[in-house]
Amino acid sequence: MKVTEKDVTYVADLANLELSAEERTGMERDLNSILDYIDRLNELDTSNVEPMAQVSDRYGVDESKQGSERFAYASREDVVEGLRKSLPQEVALENAPDADGTFFRVPKVIER
Amino acid sequence: MQLTQLTIEAARSSIQERKTTALALTESHYARIQKEDDQIGAYLTLCKERALEQADRIDRMAAEGKPLPPLGGVPVGIKDVMSTRGVRTTAGSKILGHYIPPYDCTAVARMEAAGAVVLGKTNCDEFAMGSSNENSAFRPVRNPRDLSRVPGGSSGGSAAAVAADMAVVALGSDTGGSIRQPASFCGVVGLMPTYGRVSRYGLIAFASSLDHIGPLAKTVKDAAIVLRTIAGRDPMDATSADLPVPDYVAELDKPMRGLRLGVAKEYFGDGLDGEVRHAVESAIDKLKSLGCEIVPVSLPHTPYAIPAYYLIATAEASSNLARYDGVRYSYRAAGVKTLSEMYRRSRDEGFGAEVKRRIMLGTYALSAGYYDAYYLKAQKVRTLLTQDFEEAFRKVDAIVTPTSPTAAFRLGEKSNDPLAMYLADIYTVTADLAGIPGISIPCGETKGKLPIGLQILGKHFDEATILRVANAYEQAA
Numbered sequence: 001m002k003v004t005e006k007d008v009t010y011v012a013d014l015a016n017l018e019l020s021a022e023e024r025t026g027m028e029r030d031l032n033s034i035l036d037y038i039d040r041l042n043e044l045d046t047s048n049v050e051p052m053a054q055v056s057d058r059y060g061v062d063e064s065k066q067g068s069e070r071f072a073y074a075s076r077e078d079v080v081e082g083l084r085k086s087l088p089q090e091v092a093l094e095n096a097p098d099a100d101g102t103f104f105r106v107p108k109v110i111e112r
Numbered sequence: 113m114q115l116t117q118l119t120i121e122a123a124r125s126s127i128q129e130r131k132t133t134a135l136a137l138t139e140s141h142y143a144r145i146q147k148e149d150d151q152i153g154a155y156l157t158l159c160k161e162r163a164l165e166q167a168d169r170i171d172r173m174a175a176e177g178k179p180l181p182p183l184g185g186v187p188v189g190i191k192d193v194m195s196t197r198g199v200r201t202t203a204g205s206k207i208l209g210h211y212i213p214p215y216d217c218t219a220v221a222r223m224e225a226a227g228a229v230v231l232g233k234t235n236c237d238e239f240a241m242g243s244s245n246e247n248s249a250f251r252p253v254r255n256p257r258d259l260s261r262v263p264g265g266s267s268g269g270s271a272a273a274v275a276a277d278m279a280v281v282a283l284g285s286d287t288g289g290s291i292r293q294p295a296s297f298c299g300v301v302g303l304m305p306t307y308g309r310v311s312r313y314g315l316i317a318f319a320s321s322l323d324h325i326g327p328l329a330k331t332v333k334d335a336a337i338v339l340r341t342i343a344g345r346d347p348m349d350a351t352s353a354d355l356p357v358p359d360y361v362a363e364l365d366k367p368m369r370g371l372r373l374g375v376a377k378e379y380f381g382d383g384l385d386g387e388v389r390h391a392v393e394s395a396i397d398k399l400k401s402l403g404c405e406i407v408p409v410s411l412p413h414t415p416y417a418i419p420a421y422y423l424i425a426t427a428e429a430s431s432n433l434a435r436y437d438g439v440r441y442s443y444r445a446a447g448v449k450t451l452s453e454m455y456r457r458s459r460d461e462g463f464g465a466e467v468k469r470r471i472m473l474g475t476y477a478l479s480a481g482y483y484d485a486y487y488l489k490a491q492k493v494r495t496l497l498t499q500d501f502e503e504a505f506r507k508v509d510a511i512v513t514p515t516s517p518t519a520a521f522r523l524g525e526k527s528n529d530p531l532a533m534y535l536a537d538i539y540t541v542t543a544d545l546a547g548i549p550g551i552s553i554p555c556g557e558t559k560g561k562l563p564i565g566l567q568i569l570g571k572h573f574d575e576a577t578i579l580r581v582a583n584a585y586e587q588a589a
Contacts, residue, residue, distance in 0.1 A: 039419075056307060056547075060306070083348055107449060107454055
């Protein structure tokens with residue numbers, strides 16, 4: 001599989017990146033070089049192999065328990081402020097690039 | 113001995129016995145930073161007020177004759193990917209250049225609760241993505257042993273701070289080798305604990321199934337003390353394991369005789385520098401002379417670790433980094449007219465080249481039509497890599513390898529070739545994928561006086577054994 005200029009534009013769009021013309025050219029070159037190397041994964045027959053997304057569902061759990069019982073320790077009561085208090089509004093807004101004291105302020109969303 | 117060269121226990125007991133004070137210890141580290149760090153660049157932000165307040169608290173305890181906590185008065189550096197309440201936390205990125213977290217990372221909170229004095233935040237590759245620290249948006253870190261060379265990455269600032277006596281110990285994070293490889297390049301000890309051993313709460317996410325927090329230290333014992341401090345279940349991180357934390361320090365001195373250490377030929381193939389090979393083989397001989405049995409093992413899928421890693425890590429990163437949208441707490445581009453333009457331009461201007469490259473690769477690997485061929489395939493290979501270790505650990509208690517195929521390379525040497533840079537992690541990424549613990553300890557130098565690292569890999573949640581082997585080697589070397 002070869003990444004084309006069109007693919008770069010499409011993926012940049014998905015990732016909410018603009019990328020300059022120069023960056024796009026570099027990206028096409030770099031992605032192809034990396035994917036060429038990655039293609040060696042196809043040397044392996046994985047048709048009977050289960051995928052692994054997480055380590056913590058296999059190790060350090062109580063093997064005698066089944067399914068979600070294994071992770072009972074990681075659940076909590078479904079209550080407001082179960083683990084910590086929510087941030088006060090003024091603290092939550094402190095790092096915002098633009099806020100009006102109550103809301104985050106952003107450019108107009110709806111065009112008309 | 114200089115105040116900046118103490119181990120944790122020496123520092124703590126000197127304060128406890130009133131031979132020095134936490135204040136003097138803190139000030140002497142700041143003086144050292146003042147003198148050395150212009151040329152090294154290990155710190156991005158210092159938090160002197162917070163440090164002096166903590167030092168004062170410890171000094172008052174000592175004056176009252178109260179027993180000090182395990183890290184009482186010990187000056188530490190914190191990699192700038194760990195949130196610190198009220199102290200700027202950038203992840204080495206322009207996009208978080210002005211971010212001041214409203215809460216503390218659990219590992220940092222546990223260090224401070226144990227008496228540690230946080231001097232400041234250490235430099236790193238942007239979002240911990242890199243193997244040389246050249247990807248920091250602020251400045252590269254230079255290797256204290258040779259300023260023309262990189263300190264490794266991504267925890268290069270933490271490694272350099274410890275190596276240059278600008279901290280007694282430091283916290284780093286490891287997603288593909290980012291604690292162990294810089295430890296190896298700078299000649300210090302670096303420990304990546306088992307996945308789930310240390311809470312990730314408050315760690316700025318790179319790849320959530322691979323991120324680990326761990327110590328960089330001058331001695332194995334110091335690393336064990338820090339691990340004992342930060343390990344253990346945290347309700348704020350659902351993936352933190354619900355297992356008791358052993359006394360890693362007490363376990364250090366258990367006998368070595370009869371331990372079986374695996375050596376895998378896949379870690380000694382093409383690309384391994386001759387001087388590194390020689391140093392690691394000598395270290396293995398030394399471990400044998402200490403009573404260990406050396407057993408050949410095979411980890412046949414090792415050549416597939418880097419490709420699998422760079423699909424999984426970038427896929428997770430592309431999702432984690434979607435949150436930087438210029439709305440709530442990150443950089444926002446000026447003069448934007450529409451919401452979509454705000455997202456794009458803020459991210460374009462806020463992220464550096466390597467971060468964009470990884471977001472692109474990860475988004476590509478997850479996109480329709482490529483998911484099965486890339487992301488799912490990589491997850492299956494992750495299973496195979498993990499099974500390799502399971503198989504090997506049926507025969508041995510730990511596995512010894514080089515940490516990195518070469519000693520520290522020069523600044524600029526690999527920065528234009530992403531793939532060459534990725535291959536610097538060839539001996540470290542597999543442990544991250546499998547979730548097993550690993551430690552890098554110094555095992556000699558090249559003719560050019562550059563440090564070489566020995567890596568010891570262990571079974572899940574068996575940090576005690578790799579620390580014990582590392583400690584025995586360190587004591588004998």
